[in-house]
Amino acid sequence: MDSAYDARLIHEQVRSLGQIPIIDAHPRRDAAQKAELQAEAKRRKLLNFNYAEDVRYRERTTVERVNARLKDEFGGRTIRVRGNAKVMCHLMFGIVALAADQILRLIT
Numbered sequence: 001m002d003s004a005y006d007a008r009l010i011h012e013q014v015r016s017l018g019q020i021p022i023i024d025a026h027p028r029r030d031a032a033q034k035a036e037l038q039a040e041a042k043r044r045k046l047l048n049f050n051y052a053e054d055v056r057y058r059e060r061t062t063v064e065r066v067n068a069r070l071k072d073e074f075g076g077r078t079i080r081v082r083g084n085a086k087v088m089c090h091l092m093f094g095i096v097a098l099a100a101d102q103i104l105r106l107i108t
Contacts, residue, residue, distance in 0.1 A: 022057050066098070074098050 006026040014021040027034035044050075070076040074094035081090055 020053070020056070022053055022060065070094050070098055073101075 005023045011021050011023065025033075025037060027037060067076075070091070074097050076091060076094050079087055079090055081087055
């Protein structure tokens with residue numbers, strides 16, 4: 001993640017929208033904060049503890065990978081039909097093809 005996103009204004013804006021920011025903390029030049037973050041990471045690994053933000057981040061990245069594959073490999077980027085029903089049908093065929101591809105990857 002880009003360290004520029006770890007800004008107070010961005011955190012406040014996301015929270016004002018009623019959402020929870022998923023932005024990694026960046027200690028900048030604060031050596032004490034950097035040491036504390038490293039010690040906390042060791043403790044979490046020792047206890048096998050996952051924050052709710054970590055779980056949401058993993059789910060989000062999974063969804064983003066699916067969306068990216070749908071766009072790049074299964075025709076989701078260029079839709080040449082008009083109308084809600086036709087666009088939905090086009091995208092659902094892409095989803096079916098993506099699901100079939102994932103099942104084949106799982107088997108082999």
